[in-house]
Amino acid sequence: MKFSIDATDDKSHARAGLITTDHGDIETPIFMPVGTAGTVKAVHQRELLDDIHAQIILGNTYHLFLRPGLDIIEKAGGLHKFNGWSKPILTDSGGYQVYSLAEKRKIAESGVKFQSHIDGTKYEFSPERVMDIQRIIGADIMMAFDECTPYPCDYKYAMDSMGLTHRWLDRCIRHFDNTEANYGFSQTLFPIVQGSTYQDLRQQSAEYIAGKGREGNAIGGLSVGEPVEEMYAMTELVCGILPQDKPRYLMGVGTPANILESIKLGVDMFDCVMPTRNARNGMLFTSDGIINIRNEKWKDDFSPIDSNMPGYVDNFYSKAYLRHLIIAKEILGAQIASIHNLSFYVWLVQAARNHIKKGDFSIWANQMIKKVTVRL
Amino acid sequence: MKFSIDATDDKSHARAGLITTDHGDIETPIFMPVGTAGTVKAVHQRELLDDIHAQIILGNTYHLFLRPGLDIIEKAGGLHKFNGWSKPILTDSGGYQVYSLAEKRKIAESGVKFQSHIDGTKYEFSPERVMDIQRIIGADIMMAFDECTPYPCDYKYAMDSMGLTHRWLDRCIRHFDNTEANYGFSQTLFPIVQGSTYQDLRQQSAEYIAGKGREGNAIGGLSVGEPVEEMYAMTELVCGILPQDKPRYLMGVGTPANILESIKLGVDMFDCVMPTRNARNGMLFTSDGIINIRNEKWKDDFSPIDSNMPGYVDNFYSKAYLRHLIIAKEILGAQIASIHNLSFYVWLVQAARNHIKKGDFSIWANQMIKKVTVRL
Numbered sequence: 001m002k003f004s005i006d007a008t009d010d011k012s013h014a015r016a017g018l019i020t021t022d023h024g025d026i027e028t029p030i031f032m033p034v035g036t037a038g039t040v041k042a043v044h045q046r047e048l049l050d051d052i053h054a055q056i057i058l059g060n061t062y063h064l065f066l067r068p069g070l071d072i073i074e075k076a077g078g079l080h081k082f083n084g085w086s087k088p089i090l091t092d093s094g095g096y097q098v099y100s101l102a103e104k105r106k107i108a109e110s111g112v113k114f115q116s117h118i119d120g121t122k123y124e125f126s127p128e129r130v131m132d133i134q135r136i137i138g139a140d141i142m143m144a145f146d147e148c149t150p151y152p153c154d155y156k157y158a159m160d161s162m163g164l165t166h167r168w169l170d171r172c173i174r175h176f177d178n179t180e181a182n183y184g185f186s187q188t189l190f191p192i193v194q195g196s197t198y199q200d201l202r203q204q205s206a207e208y209i210a211g212k213g214r215e216g217n218a219i220g221g222l223s224v225g226e227p228v229e230e231m232y233a234m235t236e237l238v239c240g241i242l243p244q245d246k247p248r249y250l251m252g253v254g255t256p257a258n259i260l261e262s263i264k265l266g267v268d269m270f271d272c273v274m275p276t277r278n279a280r281n282g283m284l285f286t287s288d289g290i291i292n293i294r295n296e297k298w299k300d301d302f303s304p305i306d307s308n309m310p311g312y313v314d315n316f317y318s319k320a321y322l323r324h325l326i327i328a329k330e331i332l333g334a335q336i337a338s339i340h341n342l343s344f345y346v347w348l349v350q351a352a353r354n355h356i357k358k359g360d361f362s363i364w365a366n367q368m369i370k371k372v373t374v375r376l
Numbered sequence: 377m378k379f380s381i382d383a384t385d386d387k388s389h390a391r392a393g394l395i396t397t398d399h400g401d402i403e404t405p406i407f408m409p410v411g412t413a414g415t416v417k418a419v420h421q422r423e424l425l426d427d428i429h430a431q432i433i434l435g436n437t438y439h440l441f442l443r444p445g446l447d448i449i450e451k452a453g454g455l456h457k458f459n460g461w462s463k464p465i466l467t468d469s470g471g472y473q474v475y476s477l478a479e480k481r482k483i484a485e486s487g488v489k490f491q492s493h494i495d496g497t498k499y500e501f502s503p504e505r506v507m508d509i510q511r512i513i514g515a516d517i518m519m520a521f522d523e524c525t526p527y528p529c530d531y532k533y534a535m536d537s538m539g540l541t542h543r544w545l546d547r548c549i550r551h552f553d554n555t556e557a558n559y560g561f562s563q564t565l566f567p568i569v570q571g572s573t574y575q576d577l578r579q580q581s582a583e584y585i586a587g588k589g590r591e592g593n594a595i596g597g598l599s600v601g602e603p604v605e606e607m608y609a610m611t612e613l614v615c616g617i618l619p620q621d622k623p624r625y626l627m628g629v630g631t632p633a634n635i636l637e638s639i640k641l642g643v644d645m646f647d648c649v650m651p652t653r654n655a656r657n658g659m660l661f662t663s664d665g666i667i668n669i670r671n672e673k674w675k676d677d678f679s680p681i682d683s684n685m686p687g688y689v690d691n692f693y694s695k696a697y698l699r700h701l702i703i704a705k706e707i708l709g710a711q712i713a714s715i716h717n718l719s720f721y722v723w724l725v726q727a728a729r730n731h732i733k734k735g736d737f738s739i740w741a742n743q744m745i746k747k748v749t750v751r752l
Contacts, residue, residue, distance in 0.1 A: 042707040068700040324444040331418040
């Protein structure tokens with residue numbers, strides 16, 4: 001993996017960059033649609049390419065490990081072959097879902113024991129095991145096994161957890177460096193900064209992670225319920241320590257405004273389930289603001305979903321039709337809203353990139369933040 | 377509406393025809409995907425055109441009447457404008473759903489009182505009201521308001537019900553002929569033959585319906601649980617009486633084999649929820665036979681879903697991937713399987729048409745019936 005910076009903003013820490021992988025290039029800042037179980041929910045792979053213009057998608061290690069299972073993914077020749085997505089894939093470490101979804105989880109120095117939320121089967125994830133799993137899945141970008149602390153989290157727990165995350169990271173790196181990619185293309189490993197909302201812990205963690213000299217670095221444990229000001233403060237602090245010349249990935253963030261603010265702080269990569277999950281509930285992020293399509297006011301609004309956007313769903317379908325589909329719980333409603341929201345997110349980071357290159361990013365971003373937070 | 381016959385099969389009653397409407401041509405035999413609430417479930421409108429090659433879709437009057445409601449459809453300028461489908465639409469009369477879905481329905485000479493299955497609101501459908509509703513929806517082909525008898529049905533009930541259906545038909549025709557289309561394109565009205573599985577009643581009903589001289593005719597009350605031999609016997613009897621030079625529509629039928637057998641008997645038009653409903657449960661109709669994709673045997677079959685078919689989903693996605701999606705209840709599984717099944721149904725009737733024109737329909741149909749009934 002390579003990373004180069006094309007342009008930087010002089011009024012913020014925003015930068016426009018390019019990540020090169022064996023599955024193609026990723027222009028940053030980038031938003032990565034979440035493809036939980038090897039599918040971005042309600043979206044065809046050709047729609048990811050042609051309508052959403054996704055350059056990289058996520059897979060969730062926990063979900064893929066349980067279903068379809070590693071034997072199937074390995075026989076297929078990796079996730080790219082299994083789901084037909086030929087551009088880059090990033091997988092998380094599975095840790096987040098083990099803590100949020102799995103049952104009866106037990107964290108120890110060696111790793112985490114848990115039971116599947118699907119059928120109760122017992123499993124254990126360790127740093128080494130999670131590296132092996134991501135080798136089998138065949139992600140272009142693999143994530144280190146960490147503990148994502150909840151919010152609020154007392155200082156002692158956050159400090160001990162950060163220590164564990166760091167020790168696990170060393171085991172991940174050792175195992176990663178001693179194993180090879182399975183499918184003939186390169187994989188890289190991103191470590192994750194933790195430390196909850198404590199400045200000294202975040203600083204310590206960022207320094208530890210920076211010291212590992214990996215090809216990219218991630219910020220975890222944010223967007224878990226803390227006030228947005230704390231999220232930005234931690235992100236700013238960490239971005240100031242993580243190396244300039246490596247991409248920075250802020251995990252699980254966020255709203256369009258969160259993304260623009262974080263780009264200002266020097267973040268390059270984002271993922272979030274919000275555009276797809278909220279889409280299925282009828283919440284649309286548009287260039288004019290936020291629409292709850294279930295509201296009565298849209299019932300006879302036959303204008304396009306978002307005529308400022310160039311895509312098929314934005315111009316072909318009306319707000320009134322989409323409202324009807326969502327109210328009637330029709331699958332097509334989830335499909336249309338998901339494509340719209342993801343298109344908007346990818347358009348937004350691409351527009352940010354263009355404005356960074358053009359030199360007017362900060363002015364544009366501040367205007368845009370106002371627009372995208374309006375509730376229509 | 378116009379209907380012309382291009383070719384007939386000399387070993388059966390099959391015919392290849394062309395229906396002309398103000399929204400374009402329909403080559404018969406045709407299969408019409410069911411678009412219950414103004415959407416063919418899990419399928420984008422452009423996929424109906426480009427992948428499935430649908431020439432006409434159905435809308436369900438009962439569902440559309442309840443949601444989004446007539447006020448919205450009328451304000452949109454009719455269903456074509458509301459959902460963006462610019463080819464022909466056929467609507468049923470709403471009767472079937474009133475009997476199968478609505479609560480506390482009460483049938484009288486004047487019409488049917490019922491309560492919405494969604495919120496219990498009380499409504500009444502009469503022949504006149506149902507004509508008005510279909511005028512507002514703006515279907516190219518409207519259906520008469522009938523009573524669809526259940527199976528089994530005693531003779532007395534079937535006879536009385538048939539009488540009611542005929543009296544309602546006269547009221548439908550009177551009201552239809554005294555009203556005009558709302559949106560500047562022509563609408564036509566198909567009457568429906570009833571009579572359960574009683575030969576004399578079916579004959580009487582077919583003669584009554586034939587005598588009305590409408591532009592097309594439908595056969596209702598079949599595929600409701602009766603043995604398939606009885607369905608074919610009734611269809612054969614009725615097709616022998618309904619005029620040759622008008623399209624014949626066998627409502628709610630059926631499996632690929634049912635469709636081929638019924639084409640032999642002289643049926644021109646079909647609709648059925650089976651390809652979409654069964655798709656969502658993982659049942660695929662393919663050119664090699666029936667696949668239950670949930671079966672263990674497909675878990676590591678990475679071959680295309682149906683390489684005999686030309687479409688995107690058939691060749692892009694593998695059986696193993698589709699199985700994973702269906703097992704994991706992922707929306708994309710319903711999307712892929714629905715497109716596949718509908719493409720196959722439309723391909724099948726188009727192939728039937730080509731073989732009728734080519735002169736080898738009966739041989740081909742008999743071979744095909746064997747193939748499509750095999751369970752793989």
